[in-house]
């Protein structure tokens with residue numbers, strides 16, 4: 001297993017993308033993808049059509065909306081949801097206050113990075129990217145659950161409102177998640193409590209910052225990956241596009257739909273549904289003009305043991321993934337990140 005070596009604050013500061021971006025056009029070679037990457041296409045009809053779900057219809061178990069949900073998750077592994085019941089002014093304020101956090105002096109932000117933990121807190125994932133091309137992204141990454149993993153010293157003191165807003169956001173997303181869990185189960189023809197997780201709310205929160213990048217055609221904000229979660233909820237900055245998803249070797253830009261939450265299924269959800277629902281492989285593009293912020297909540301399974309639902313295994317659909325423990329899966333995450341691989345592939349039957 002790859003050892004993740006913690007950095008001093010000084011070393012971390014030299015890797016922060018926001019600090020690199022301040023220097024102008026001179027960016028380290030290692031961020032540049034020599035051969036570029038395949039272009040993504042616009043697909044506004046997709047995002048306003050089959051991948052746009054009306055949450056209010058899901059809560060009333062509308063058969064048409066459930067069928068739409070099932071098709072979105074089994075073909076694309078993601079969708080956007082409107083009428084989710086979360087106050088838009090709250091979500092917009094969260095983005096605004098997150099922006100204020102990233103605009104604080106470096107010294108203040110570094111108070112949220114723990115010397116012995118480069119995963120949690122303020123920092124950048126490029127700290128453990130090894131020989132891989134690093135992402136043009138800084139973040140504040142906080143564990144919420146289980147409580148033993150939560151590190152209070154990584155929570156921001158400033159802006160004063162931010163801590164409270166992250167907790168509030170986690171509660172609001174948790175309410176949405178409870179309905180989504182039931183709707184997903186129903187859409188598969190199962191009892192509504194079959195696909196249940198997030199009893200204690202999201203496991204992790206992440207505020208992403210993608211500073212403007214002078215070479216958007218050669219630099220990615222986040223390289224292609226599937227999330228290491230059951231499901232992920234994301235509210236993006238509305239002014240700036242960036243998120244893109246992969247389907248059948250084609251990249252699609254995610255259109256900004258006003259007020260919508262973006263939801264994508266993760267690897268652990270794919271394992272739990274025996275591959276019936278797919279985890280969406282996604283990446284983030286950069287742009288040369290504006291910062292982009294996203295506010296993300298990640299859900300893990302309630303149990304440490306993960307296995308496909310027996311209801312979703314049949315002669316038709318043999319078991320795809322073996323039962324595994326999160327203790328086996330977690331260490332694989334960082335190693336796979338470095339190598340650009342998907343840890344779930346190691347658990348195929």
Ligand SMILES: O=C(O)CCC(=O)C(=O)O
Nearest residue numbers: 206208222243284294296
């Ligand atoms: O910022 C985004 O749009 C995507 C973020 C993401 O993929 C992640 O945090 O896992």
Ligand SMILES: [Fe+2]
Nearest residue numbers: 225226227282
């Ligand atoms: Fe992601």
